[in-house]
C-alpha cells in the first residue's frame with residue numbers, strides 16, 4: 001500500500017470508529033487506557049502503530065505523559081489523531097526534576113479539550129529515582145489538581161502500597177476518582193483500592209505464566225472496576241516479550257481476561273470500554 005492509500009484507509013477507519021465510539025456498541029471496541037506513544041521507541045511509524053491497533057478493534061488510546069514535555073507531546077498527538085486522548089502528569093520517578101512551574105503548567109494543560117485525565121502520578125519505591133517524601137508531595141499536588149479540574153487520576157504504584165493507601169485515605173475528601181494502572185499488588189491491596197472507589201487496570205503481566213496471584217485477582221474483583229491497558233512500549237504480553245509493546249496487543253489482554261472470567265472477548269470489550277468511558281467521561285464530550 002502506498003503511503004497516501006494507507007493514510008486514506010486510516011482516516012476512514014478513524015471516522016467509523018469515532019462515530020461508533022460513544023453512540024453504538026454492536027462492534028468490538030477496545031480501549032487501551034495506558035500507552036506511552038511519546039516514548040522514543042515510537043516515532044516515524046506511529047501512524048502504522050495506530051492503524052494496527054484499529055485493525056485489532058482498538059477504538060481509543062489514552063497517551064499518558066510522564067513529564068511536562070511528554071504531556072505536551074501527548075496533547076499534540078491527540079489533537080492530530082481522533083483515536084488518541086491525552087493524560088497529563090509527572091511520573092514519580094521524575095519527581096525530583098519537576099519544578100513548581102512544571103506543576104503550574106500541567107495544571108493549565110489539564111484544560112485542553114483532548115486531556116481526559118491527570119497522570120501518570122503515584123509512588124514508586126521499587127526504583128530509587130526520587131526521594132519518597134518528594135514523590136508523596138508531588139502525588140498529593142497532582143491529586144489536588146485532578147480534584148480541582150474534575151478529572152480522574154491515573155496512578156502508578158510499585159512496591160509502595162503501604163505508602164499509597166494511607167495517603168489516598170488521608171486525601172479522600174480532596175481526592176478525585178481514578179485508576180491504579182498495571183495493578184501489581186496483593187488481593188488485599190486491590191480490595192482496598194476498589195473499596196475507596198477506584199478501578200484497577202490490567203495489562204500484559206496478566207498473561208505471564210508466573211503471575212498466578214494477579215490472575216486470581218482478575219477473576220475475583222468486580223468486572224465493572226477493571227480497565228484494560230498495554231503500558232506500551234513496556235510490558236508486552238506473553239508471546240511478544242522481548243519486543244516493543246504496542247496498543248494492538250491490548251486485544252491479547254482482553255483475550256486473557258475473557259478466559260479468566262468465562263466471558264467472550266466481545267463481552268469483555270463492551271464492559272471494560274464502558275468502564276473506561278464512564279471514568280474518562282471527557283472522552284465523550
Ligand SMILES: [Zn+2]
Pocket residue numbers: 034036064120231
Ligand atoms: Zn505508564
